[in-house]
Each structure stands twice: as structure tokens, then as C-alpha cells.
Amino acid sequence: MRFTIDCPHCKGRVIARSSRYMSITLREIVFVCRDPECGHTFVANLEAVRTLSPSAKPNEAIRLPLSPHVRERVMKQLQLLVD
Structure with missing residues (x-):
């Protein structure tokens, strides 16, 4: 694109x-x-204003928030680990 x-x-x-x-x-x-x-x-x-896919090589100086739908998906994945 x-x-x-x-x-x-x-x-x-x-x-x-x-x-x-x-x-x-x-x-x-x-x-x-x-x-x-x-x-x-x-x-x-x-x-750059928000993260759609977290970096595999994160830079600690970067503080971009997760997009709401990504945050929700990550939280669901974490919940599966606890259950």
C-alpha cells in the first residue's frame, strides 16, 4: 500500500x-x-498514535497505547492462561 x-x-x-x-x-x-x-x-x-500489533523487538523509550480491540484480545488470551 x-x-x-x-x-x-x-x-x-x-x-x-x-x-x-x-x-x-x-x-x-x-x-x-x-x-x-x-x-x-x-x-x-x-x-504513530497506537499499537495494533506489539513489536517483537520493543523499544523501551516508546510508549504507544494498545488499540482498544487489541487490548481486549490480549486480556482474553491472558484469561485463557489463568483458567
Whole structure:
């Protein structure tokens, strides 16, 4: 799957011109509209916000919450171990 984003003004395609590391889970990305008649340039944030599948190589510095449905599944699995 390839991530794409449209220009918020003309709905045309944009390209990522640059990005900047803000934190271990956040990047700031500068996008430029490919339509020369529009020319809109804007900044967007890309942030990891929750875990869908826990890492097999966890980084102790990362504190992403489990998605509610994942947390429920894990709790059910743990309950099976107790029963």
C-alpha cells in the first residue's frame, strides 16, 4: 500500500518535499501541490498514535497505547492462561 495525500485546496496530487524528525514517533512533512496553477505548499504531521500489533523487538523509550480491540484480545488470551 502506498500512502497518498491530496491538496486540500484543488484536490490534486501533492509530493513530499522534505520531512523533519520531531520525536521518536512524530515527523513533520512539507508537501507541495503538483498543480502549477495551485502551487499550495503545506505542512502535515505523521505520528504513530497506537499499537495494533506489539513489536517483537520493543523499544523501551516508546510508549504507544494498545488499540482498544487489541487490548481486549490480549486480556482474553491472558484469561485463557489463568483458567
